Amino acid sequence: MEALLHETITSSSIILLAALGGLFTSLSGKINIGLEGLILMSAFLTPYFSQVFSSLFIGLCLSMGICTLLAAFMYFMHQKYKADIFVVGLAMNLLATGLTSFLSAVLMNTQGTATFVLKQSVEAIDLPFLSDLPVIGFFFRSQNIFDYIAIIAVICIFILIRKTWFGLHLQALGYNKRTAVSTGLKVAELGYVAYALSGLMCALSGAAMSLPLKSFVDGMSNGRGWIALVAVILGRNNPIGILLAALLLGFASTTANVLQINTQFPPKLLMTIPFLVTLIALVISSAKTKKTT
């Protein structure tokens, strides 16, 4: 039971980190559908750079830098060259799939799965004091660093978008672009920042996926970026809502994994569970929204 909960939290925080990145772009009114690709990039780059520089910290920073730049570049293509933002997102996903399997073949000399030699590893951490508390103490025991980062990010981002001028401007932009322009908001700048932040968060998400395994598998993001996108929609642009949505969707993937190990049920059919649960949640949420508007 405890293991199930832990696994749920870990798979939720991967979705959560990416979804929080997607949140910024969703608020700005131009949702980033390239999350999937950005996660995949970081899932390869983080362990790769960590191995080359033999430091997880440097690896993560470099990967965050690259993903941030890539995401900003996506917005650049849209802003400067009038490319459709969704099409740029698709291009990003395709580029990441091709580039990571190419790099994995060239740099790591492998086919399909690359295993990295890392000096440090991502270990389970018990927070002092908090982990001794009854009931909620559980959530502060043996989670990995990314789980904690995800929770802290929820709080920071909640404050950022609700209490700062940046967040308010971003919301204003998403709400009505024309008004935002006429009141003198820097639309392009806000868009760049929103995209850059989505790249940053996806880098964390990708790192959270591949670092604990110390390996990269071609296409390992496997739809998580899309599931994260749905989490943004389900959470109605509210970080707390997104947290809950991510937990639900993370639970669905974990259940699929657990059933795969413990039952005779065909594994491939179980693997459709996260996607179908996500779809059903999306349908319910969209139907509700339609009714209220």
Next chain:
Amino acid sequence: MIVILIAFVTGFVIIFLTSTAPFESIKAFMSVPFSNTYFFGNLLATMVPLILTGLAASIAFKSNEFNLGIEGQFYWGALAGTAILLFMKESSPVLTVPVALVVSAAAGGMMASVSALLKSKWNVSELISSLLIGYSLIYITDFFLEGPMLDKNSGLISSQAIPQNFMFARILPPSNLSAGLFIALGLVLLLHLLLEKGTYGLKIAFYGENSRFAKYIGINGKHVVFVSMFLSGALAGVGGIVEILGTQGRMIRSFSAGYGWNGIAVALIARNHPLWVIPAAFLFAFLESAAFASSIFADITPEISKVIQAAVFFLVTASLWKNKRKKG
């Protein structure tokens, strides 16, 4: 033209960066696909599914819909068609093959139109729903190939082989090119007539450009969305079964190699115009087979084609496809 230039420049840069003998590698990359009928025929054979998935993406884009489930619908069509072909093993190919084509089209089309229905009924984004359904379809297809339809004697994770007399006639042996090429070209022509010449094409185009205006002049938006998504899925499904009947001969797990995704890129390069899908598909097929063929003769990894294709896709978004969608 710009696209082609971009493609080759990216290709050469990557070859320079990774190859120990870049000039020989480039020479192999450029010349091998045209060096004999085997390689050239295979290039054209790769083009066939790309034409069909390219058309599938075009018709969806034309009405301003995103069908991101093409990859899944491609598999699903192939699966349904293969099942029919194996089930009707004893019948005459004159009957079986057309039935299989229709079933594949219906199977792919139905899965895509689910997204259209969800959109018109509950306002669910077709972009995300088609993608989620597409992912699921691939897993469900894998389930059938690993379980109920597995041919245990083949040593592969695949269905049983399709009877030889069902297979499309090969043109240009020893290559894989088959009469499936004519089906693809025929559908290009059909779609061209539908989209560019007929009134229905006008309806779709009107709706795609400005859905509110289309409604004003009496076009049923839900109907347009449904039909174009259905046709999109149907083309993807036909693409799947044509690949089985033309090239593969049996349905092997993961045989698609991203035809669905590349179809989207092909449609964008072709600016959703059915006739331009042919050269766009040729370009992608060339990159694919050049990378594969030259990996035999020079030190290039075949993955290079994916990188070049993606780079082309990225740059094409800017240079060709102007933003028609009003907001994201």
